[in-house]
Amino acid sequence: MQKYDLLIVGAGISGLASAFHIKKDNPDLNICIVDKWGTYAQGNTAKSDAAFRDVFTSETNYKLASSSISFYRDVQKAGFNLGMHFNGYLFLMDEVCLNSPSINKLLRKVKSKVLDRSDISDLGIQTSPDPEAARIMNLKSIYGGLVGENCGIMEPDLLAKYYVKELENLGVDFEFNTRVNKLNLSPRSKLNFPGEPFIWQDKFVESIDTNKGDLIADQFLLATDVWTNDLLSPIGIDSFTRPKKVQVFQVQSEGITKMIMKRVTGDEDIFPFTILPSPTIDLRPDPKSRTFWISYSEGIGQGFSLEENPTADTEYYSNNLYTVLREYVPAFIESKIVASWAGFYSMNNMDGTYVLERRMNLSVVNGSSGSGIMKADSAGRLTSALFSGRESARLYDGSEIRVADLGISNRKVDLETLII
Ligand SMILES: Cc1cc2nc3c(=O)[nH]c(=O)nc-3n(C[C@H](O)[C@H](O)[C@H](O)COP(=O)(O)OP(=O)(O)OC[C@H]3O[C@@H](n4cnc5c(N)ncnc54)[C@H](O)[C@@H]3O)c2cc1C
Structure with a gap:
């Protein structure tokens, strides 16, 4: 069995x-990425609206997003x-x-401008919904x-x-169809007594138990998103995160086909990613299919749960989202759902x-x-700075963020109020 760094x-x-x-920071490291699916980006990455913005109230979020966008x-x-x-983003x-x-x-x-009521009406949005519906x-x-x-x-x-493509050029390995069942803890100095590790022994993650057998390495990184608790909870580490389900409905109509081509900013005729005032339902234009993807991240009412x-x-769409959409955007009245996920x-x-944490070699x-x-x-x-034990990370645009600011014990992040 190959042992990875x-x-x-x-x-x-x-x-x-x-x-x-x-890998770029540590070219000599021997790295392998494992995933339970048959190829990369099949989890929540594949479900995403993949919209981007630098419009965040929290300075940390602003820095993280604006540098990535650059x-x-x-x-x-x-x-x-x-x-x-x-x-x-409108x-x-x-x-x-x-x-x-x-x-x-x-x-x-941020680079931005304000639209008034008549600009918004010109886009096909009703600024004063029916009083009874409102x-x-x-x-x-x-x-x-x-x-x-x-x-x-x-x-x-x-x-x-x-x-x-970059990772393949850098020589990073991939192992797909590899489901990690658990992290195996061991004592740093083994006594070979049954029941190890004992409370007084220094522990580390020696290997991961997978459907293909145990895989060993010096260091481990979990980038397992909503499944992180499945691996951390059994060894007594809290991820401080919970999964929240978000549904997406791809909606089409003649009116939407025309609306999608209206430009508000940029140099292409594409409608902006739009967020209604309340409830904050979002309309993500898909210029290829000339449809809107509709979603809403619900607060109270939607439980925390996880399904495979x-x-x-x-x-849910008809009773919750459509009833609001048709009041603000008449193009939805004759619309139909063509896909959903x-x-x-x-x-x-x-x-x-983000929550970035390092415990033992994990x-x-x-x-x-x-x-x-x-x-x-x-x-x-x-994450590279966290892994290498550096105090801060230099982002692409030259700004710096202290790694500990995104950790748990010395966390220093201002509250984000624009979560959509
Ligand atoms: C509906 C929706 C809309 C969104 N819209 C946006 C948006 O507009 N803009 C934006 O920036 N973000 C958006 N997001 C969020 C974004 O998609 C996620 O933040 C991002 O994809 C998370 O990436 P990840 O790599 O952490 O997680 P994932 O893509 O979920 O990857 C985690 C991987 O870990 C693997 N894994 C987990 N457990 C195990 C295990 N035990 N063994 C082996 N493999 C395992 C999974 O198979 C998966 O491939 C949206 C998300 C959703 C659901």
């Missing part, structure tokens, strides 16, 4: 970006298509929200919109493909961003909280 569990975007930066933009400029379009707001100090601060910080469903009138311009959509499979193969419930956010409910990157595509490059750089 580092075994990474999880070939989603977090595992791939982390492997890329760890990196992706340069990768695409250099000739590797990531399916990136800078069609913008946050539709009522008067109180648009004039709030936190939105004013954002407008000064009363029953707590719908807000739209006063204006904040457009984030360094924002848009991309394709997660292309981003994953980019990292895989989640599906979307069309009744579901995945999970790995939610860190404290502040809505590092963990988790808690992307619904924005792990747009931040993956920065997360990879931070």
Whole structure:
């Protein structure tokens, strides 16, 4: 059996970006990435809307996303298509929200502009929903919109493909169809008594138990997203994250086909990724199929749960999402669902961003909280710094983040209020 310097569990975007930066920082390391699926990026990375934005209230999230966006933009400029379009993010707001100090601060910080009611009506959005519907469903009138311009959509499979190509060139191995059942703890100094490790022995992860037998390495990294608790809980480590199901419905109509081509920012005729004021349902344009992907990350009401193969419930769409959508966007009235799917956010409910931890010879990157595509490059750089024991990570755009700020005991992240 080959012994690796580092075994990474999880070939989603977090595992791939982390492997890329760890290998670049430590070229001599012998690294293998294992995943339970038959190829890379089949977990939540495949379920993603893959929209990106630098419009975040938390400084940490802002840094993580804006640096990653710069990196992706340069990768695409250099000739590797990531399916990136800078069609913008449109946050539709009522008067109180648009004039709030936190939105004013954002407008000064990020590349953005404001749309007024008539601009929004021109896009095919009704700014004053029917009063009776508004009363029953707590719908807000739209006063204006904040457009984030360094924002848009991309394709997660292309981003994953980019990292895989780089990793293959760097000589990183992959083992697919390899399910990790548990982490095997051992004492640093073995006495060979039954029942080891005892409480007074120094412990480390010696190997991982998989469907293909035990795999051994000096170091391990879990990039297992919502499945992290399955591996950490049995050895008494808390991931501080919970899985939250999110469903996506791909919706088509004649009106939507026309709407999708309306431009608000950027140099392409693509509708912006749009967030309704309340409930904050999001409309993700898919320019290829000229459809909208509709999703909503529910707070109270939606439990924390995890299924291996989640599906979307069309009744949930009809009763919850459609009833709101048709009030704001008449193009939905004659629409139909053409596809649907579901995945999970790995939610860190404290502040809505990553939890990076290192215990023994085990590092963990988790808690992307619904924005792990747009931040993956920065997360990879931070995970490499965590793995190498460096105090801080230098991001692609030159900004720095202290690794401990994203840890548990000395965590220092300001609260994110724009989770969608
Ligand atoms: C509906 C939806 C919409 C989203 N929209 C956006 C968006 O617009 N923008 C954005 O930036 N982010 C978005 N996200 C979030 C984003 O998709 C995730 O943050 C990101 O994909 C997480 O990547 P990951 O590599 O951590 O997890 P995953 O892609 O889930 O990868 C984890 C991998 O670990 C493997 N694994 C787990 N346990 C084991 C085990 N025991 N043995 C072997 N392998 C194992 C899995 O098979 C999987 O491949 C969205 C997510 C969802 C669900």
